[in-house]
Amino acid sequence: MARKKFLKCIFWVFGVIFFSRLSFCAEIKDSCLGCHKALDDKALSAPANFSANDMHVKIGISCADCHGGDPSSDDISVAMDAAKGFIGRPGKADIPKLCAKCHSDSGYMKRYNPNIPTDQLSKYEVSQHGILNAQGDKKTAVCTSCHNAHNILSVNNPASPTYALNVPDTCARCHSDKEYMEEYGIPTNQIDDYKESVHGQALLVKGDRSSASCKHCHGNHDAGLPRAIYVGNICSQCHALTYDLFSKSPHKAAHDKLGIPECEVCHGNHKIMKPTDDMLGVGKDGVCLRCHDSASAGFKTASLIKDSIDDLKREITQAKELILKSERLGVEVEDALFDIDEADNSLTKARAYIHSFSAKEVNLVADEGKSLARKAKEFVQKSIDNFNYRRKWYIFVILIIFVFSSALYARIKILERTNRR
Amino acid sequence: MDREAIKNGLVRWFEGRYHIEPFKELLTKKEVPVHKHSVWYYFGGITLFLFIVQIITGILLLFYYKPTANTAFDSVKFIMTKVEFGWLIRSIHAWSANLMVLTVFIHMFSTFFLMAYRPPRELTWVSGVILFFLTLGTGFTGYLLPWNEVSFFATKVGTQIAGSVPAVGGFLRTILRGGEEVTDATLGRFFAFHVIALPLCIFLILGLHLAFVQLQGMSSPLSLKDKKEKKSIPFLPNFLLRDILAWTIALGILASLAVYLPAELGKKVDPFAPTPIGIKPEWYFLWMFQALKIIPSKILIFDGEVVGILGFGVMGMSLLILPFIDIWSRKEKRSLVFTFLGVFMLFFIIGMTIWGLLD
Amino acid sequence: MKIGILTKKFTRKEFLNYLIGISGAALAGSTLFPLVKYIMPPEGVDRDIDVSQVNAAKVGELMPNSAKIFRFGNKPAILLNTPQGVFKAFSAVCTHLNCTVQYSQETSHIICACHNGHFDLNGKVISGPPPKPLEEYKVYVAGEDIIVSKV
Numbered sequence: 001m002a003r004k005k006f007l008k009c010i011f012w013v014f015g016v017i018f019f020s021r022l023s024f025c026a027e028i029k030d031s032c033l034g035c036h037k038a039l040d041d042k043a044l045s046a047p048a049n050f051s052a053n054d055m056h057v058k059i060g061i062s063c064a065d066c067h068g069g070d071p072s073s074d075d076i077s078v079a080m081d082a083a084k085g086f087i088g089r090p091g092k093a094d095i096p097k098l099c100a101k102c103h104s105d106s107g108y109m110k111r112y113n114p115n116i117p118t119d120q121l122s123k124y125e126v127s128q129h130g131i132l133n134a135q136g137d138k139k140t141a142v143c144t145s146c147h148n149a150h151n152i153l154s155v156n157n158p159a160s161p162t163y164a165l166n167v168p169d170t171c172a173r174c175h176s177d178k179e180y181m182e183e184y185g186i187p188t189n190q191i192d193d194y195k196e197s198v199h200g201q202a203l204l205v206k207g208d209r210s211s212a213s214c215k216h217c218h219g220n221h222d223a224g225l226p227r228a229i230y231v232g233n234i235c236s237q238c239h240a241l242t243y244d245l246f247s248k249s250p251h252k253a254a255h256d257k258l259g260i261p262e263c264e265v266c267h268g269n270h271k272i273m274k275p276t277d278d279m280l281g282v283g284k285d286g287v288c289l290r291c292h293d294s295a296s297a298g299f300k301t302a303s304l305i306k307d308s309i310d311d312l313k314r315e316i317t318q319a320k321e322l323i324l325k326s327e328r329l330g331v332e333v334e335d336a337l338f339d340i341d342e343a344d345n346s347l348t349k350a351r352a353y354i355h356s357f358s359a360k361e362v363n364l365v366a367d368e369g370k371s372l373a374r375k376a377k378e379f380v381q382k383s384i385d386n387f388n389y390r391r392k393w394y395i396f397v398i399l400i401i402f403v404f405s406s407a408l409y410a411r412i413k414i415l416e417r418t419n420r421r
Numbered sequence: 422m423d424r425e426a427i428k429n430g431l432v433r434w435f436e437g438r439y440h441i442e443p444f445k446e447l448l449t450k451k452e453v454p455v456h457k458h459s460v461w462y463y464f465g466g467i468t469l470f471l472f473i474v475q476i477i478t479g480i481l482l483l484f485y486y487k488p489t490a491n492t493a494f495d496s497v498k499f500i501m502t503k504v505e506f507g508w509l510i511r512s513i514h515a516w517s518a519n520l521m522v523l524t525v526f527i528h529m530f531s532t533f534f535l536m537a538y539r540p541p542r543e544l545t546w547v548s549g550v551i552l553f554f555l556t557l558g559t560g561f562t563g564y565l566l567p568w569n570e571v572s573f574f575a576t577k578v579g580t581q582i583a584g585s586v587p588a589v590g591g592f593l594r595t596i597l598r599g600g601e602e603v604t605d606a607t608l609g610r611f612f613a614f615h616v617i618a619l620p621l622c623i624f625l626i627l628g629l630h631l632a633f634v635q636l637q638g639m640s641s642p643l644s645l646k647d648k649k650e651k652k653s654i655p656f657l658p659n660f661l662l663r664d665i666l667a668w669t670i671a672l673g674i675l676a677s678l679a680v681y682l683p684a685e686l687g688k689k690v691d692p693f694a695p696t697p698i699g700i701k702p703e704w705y706f707l708w709m710f711q712a713l714k715i716i717p718s719k720i721l722i723f724d725g726e727v728v729g730i731l732g733f734g735v736m737g738m739s740l741l742i743l744p745f746i747d748i749w750s751r752k753e754k755r756s757l758v759f760t761f762l763g764v765f766m767l768f769f770i771i772g773m774t775i776w777g778l779l780d
Numbered sequence: 781m782k783i784g785i786l787t788k789k790f791t792r793k794e795f796l797n798y799l800i801g802i803s804g805a806a807l808a809g810s811t812l813f814p815l816v817k818y819i820m821p822p823e824g825v826d827r828d829i830d831v832s833q834v835n836a837a838k839v840g841e842l843m844p845n846s847a848k849i850f851r852f853g854n855k856p857a858i859l860l861n862t863p864q865g866v867f868k869a870f871s872a873v874c875t876h877l878n879c880t881v882q883y884s885q886e887t888s889h890i891i892c893a894c895h896n897g898h899f900d901l902n903g904k905v906i907s908g909p910p911p912k913p914l915e916e917y918k919v920y921v922a923g924e925d926i927i928v929s930k931v
Contacts, residue, residue: 208911238909241896332502338854345879349894390508394680397810401673404803408666411796415659481818491832503822506814669807 030071031079032063047150053159055152059112066090066098093133095142096124123222130222139180141223146170162220164209168194171214190214193271212238229255231269232262239263245355265290277313280354281306304359309350312366315373316343322380331383339376343369447635451656454641461531462639462660463667464524469631470668471521472623474675478514479616486566488612490605493568494689501686512679518560520675522705525556533743533763536750537640543744545633548626550741555623557705562615564703568608569687574700576611577603582713585726586734604692643755701777708773709733711780736766833929836869839921847883847890852928856880857917859928862901863888867921869928870903870914881914890914 036048050057056065064071068085070078080086090098100121102108109116124130124143132140146161153160161170172191174180181188194200194214202211217226217234226234236243246252246262255262266279266287278285282294282303292298319340323333346369353365435441453462485504487496500507529549532538538546565576580603584594599606645651654660702710716725739746749756836850836859847860849872856872860883870890872880879894889906890899897908904913918929 202911210905210909210911238907239895240908241894244896334502334854338851338856341855341878342880345894348877348879352894390680393810393814394676397676397807398673400803400806400810401669401676404800404807405666405669405673407796407799407803408662408669411793411800412659412662412666414793414796415662416654477815481815484819505817505820505822507818509814510818672811 030062030064031074032067032069032071034074035076036063051151051153053153053157054150055154092138092142092144093136095144096121096130096133099143120221123219126224127219127222128224139174141174145174146220164213165203165207167213167215168200168204190270197270197272198274199272229259229261231264235263242352242355245353245361246357249355249357251357275351277306277309277351280309298357301357301359305354305357305362308359308363308366309347309354312343312347312350312369312373315370315377316340316347319343319373319377319380322377322384326380326384326387331380331387333380333383336376336379336383339372339379343372343376345369346372448657449655451635451638452653453639453656453660454645455652455654456641456645458531458535458642461528461535463664464528464531465634466664467667467671468521468524468528469627470671471517471524472627474513474517474672475521476620478510478517479620481510482514483616488566488608490568490608490690493566493608494686497567498686501684508683509679512682512684513675515684516675516678516682518563519704520671522556522560525553526705529553530763530767532640534760535640535642536747536756537642538744538747539640539643539750539753540744542633542637542640545630545637546744547741548630548633550743551626552623552630554737555619555626559615559619559623560703560705562611562619565603565608565611566615567687568690570690570694570697571687571700573603573690573692574696575702576607577696578700578710579702579706580607582710582726582730585724586730587727602692643753646753699780704774704778707777708770711773711777712769714780833927835925836919836928837926839924839926841926842867845885845888849880849882850928852917852930857928858883858890859919859926860890860901867919867926868901869917869919870899871917872914874910875905875912875914876908876910 033048036045039045039048047063052058062071063069067090068087069080070084070086073079078084080088103116104118104121106118109118120143125134129141133142148161153163155162155164157163158165160166168191176188176191178188191214195204199212202208203213215223216237217231218224232243232246243263252262255265267275276285279287280302282289282299283306286302286306288298288302292302319336323336323340326333326336346365350362350365350369353362356362453459482500485496485500485507487493497511500511502508504510532546532549561576561579565572580594580597583597584590586593595601597607597610598604599610641651701707713726713729716729718725720728743759744750747756747759749759834850834852834857836852836857837848842848842859842861844861844865845863847858849856849858851857852871857869858872858881859867859869861867870881872882874881874892874894874897876892876895876897879892881890881892881897881899883889884891887898888901890901890903891897892899892908892910895909897910898906899910899914900906902913903916905911920927920929
């Protein structure tokens, strides 16, 4: 019994070694790499020097799988024979179809990654890039424009041009090039604007990969212009509450009727800056005035909302000043700091509720914050009173000490005078 | 007079049971010399008063203080902000500690310059120097207990210096820190040192110190030796009343400091934070710290820091046995050499402290 | 007029004795007053001093699919009893703009009312602007108490 087991074991070990050697030989047999690495022409040798992180190399997809030919032959005329499917350098316009050969085949793709989408080509065909490509535009983007032709890296690899932090610069390769974009008659400052925006800062400066970049609004494979009138649906992917409030507000119907963009009207598009409170109300920077004249109800609501926010801010500032002052005195402010944090929350929330465009709704939230700020102020005031109570106790004690020691001093003097006698 | 009767009754009650005659005689007969240097006599008394304040406030702080790395800072904060008069108790404890070190310094230097250590009071001096070391030790260990950034790093540096003592340094540092680094373990043993080990030693030595003073009376300066007419006042009640007056004034000063310059809380320890720039020990260690800082890193073939530490060791040792090495004092003569050394040390300490403060 | 008949010196000595007695008693009183006040445990302080853990709730206080906000150090935290009856605790400070989050019983999500950020019951972001998950704390039950701990 034991002997049989032993033989079985030997058999398996040799079997495994034999087959692994075999596959190793097959790898060596890829003549493309062997020759191309040795070539002097950089354009021909560079692709052969693959990064170990290349997605295709990793799973054993070889040159011939895209370029055709027979890599098992060392004879150049056989290996690069058109009859064996060799296509050489594919034409730019043909690239999407070439990639789609595999990438649109969900049955095939499942072998490597069951979750990868396979609709890239169909999306591409309706994208601005795809439409121009179909029209024979040689300059428009194809797969390789963003993903590279060789050394294609995973989207999760920070070196990949499609990595979240690299997307703006990848788009900028063409879209920020004035000369290149000239014939299309579209602006080239979007990415510069974007980099200044709150989204750009969050993504590129803070490294927050969940922040919006080009693709979040324009799409990636189906990149194109978003329909301005539906822009709210894009923004609401993240800014759900504000859009929800907006949708329920009278602005929604008005915007639909007039066909004007939603969020964009006030916040802009590429250069969306952190909103300031000056955008509210009827001041110089007030955005409401762009539509509402001074006689309208909207004008009145705008100034009411602004007042509400300003009142809350004032209460918070006052409370914070008092806290700061008390901290310097060395009195307890911990509980007040907690409350003032909550008041700050209310301010943040009230700023979101501006999008209800109802003075009542904003007031409701702001009042919550105001009462918290007042609570903090009262707490600090109590602490300050307590602190002053220290001084009262102190003055009392010092007075007593003064009386006691003067009396004692006088008494000692008398004692010593009697002693001397 | 009823009061007199009760008093006499009480005295008789004790006399019937205990042999208190010698004590009574000692107290009533005791005289305190009066001369132009008399003012220095009060500093011993004030130090005693501050020590009593430390004991009382220290016990009170123990009611709320929790000596673990997680809780120490927050419990001190709790005392400072939530407990009524907690700010006062802690501030008084902190200020009284500083003043006590100061009065110990003054007391020691005054007895040094007045040569009160000459026979027969050698042991009073020796016990006094031991008390001085114990006071510094209590200050050093107490400094860490609030577990704030300044105290944490000062302790780190302080124990590091203790670690460069030749031969026993590593051992000493491990004993002090309770491990390789200043951690929760350090806090635990510093707590034990501060609240029980060192005060207990102080109590014992202080008892001896006071007993010596009571038994031998106060020393008068050498310069008075040749004067014919010697003025003095009785210890009871004159000098005691004067002492009480001094204590009351000290209490007033303590209260003023506590109210107008309350002890700070600082920032909680973050052991992984880099050492903040300009970390300094308590002012009374500053002169040693500064001296070690400016000493060249190599003196001949020896490590500068080690030479410095050995120097302090020699100084401490000679301070302790001063009455036995000052041969002039044994013959009731002025010892110019030691007076000069003392003046030099005084200026050195003051100079180094100021340099350290400005640095 | 008793003072008038007595000699000046005697009155002064006696007066001083009385003054010393009274002010001495007052001094003792005003010194003892803070000490006595200090010994009294402070009122209305139910918070633990140790900020690395806190007694957040009592067992039975929270039904499944509910939550409560409690104070942890000087920041709010949320303790929740999931629909499956598991206790979990997170920092209640939203990772977007520091608003305090709350529990939504309808969706069984942790939500932030400021910008409608949604977190799942592991603290992970489901939707909305929050960039990072909520910091999770450890929860354990000790007798009747539910203890939340940072370490």
